[in-house]
Amino acid sequence: MTPLPLPDRPDIYYIVAAFLLAIGIFGLLRRRTLIGMLISGELIFSAASLNLMAFNRFRAPDPAVGQIFVLFIMGLAAAEIAIALSIIIAVYRNYRSIKTRELSELNG
């Protein structure tokens, strides 16, 4: 039995998605600005979408369902980006900074 070509093996997609998730979590924890954290959140969304698409391609009986689900994820991510960027701009107008260390009026 010859091994499958690389794009036809589901493990490859799981590994790529796991790396995307790791980079996203790391950026979310270590970035010091709000926009960096937002981009890291997008990477986590991408990891989830890639896992869904891999399962959809290799395991699901109806391939349209996963694609529609990922489309909805993209729509919700776009809505989240719009809201978060407007909040970031409002915060910058009030504080003159979007560094997370300086937005600490509510700290204990």
Place this chain on the structure above:
Amino acid sequence: MCGLAICCIGLAGLYYFLHSPFLALMEILIYVGAVCVTIVFAVMLAEPDEPVRDENRGSTLLWGGFALVISAAIFWGLWRLGAQQDWTAPVTRVSDGSVAAIGKSLLTTYSMAFELISLALLVAIIGALAVARTGRTKP
């Protein structure tokens, strides 16, 4: 921002390999065309200078290891799930996953979710306008 665009183009290529060119097109259109451009505008308005790190390398390695452990756990769970469960064989597929099938499903089975997500996008954009506007009227 350039990195995000390159990452999204790569993800679109992976979607193309997963037999869904429609999603690859949508990924490029939404992420590279809309999200990256919006983030670039926000960067121009808000100047996000990454401050100099004051921590040592040890904590960076610690958090990197933490993230790797979490993602490895999720990868292991998914791989196990994909390898060991009884899945329906792909020969018994009910549709071919083409653009026509996606459109039919969107307008019949998932029409409620379709309308709901359009409403969510409308509310999000109006909310974004309201939040940015109240920031402007302040002195």
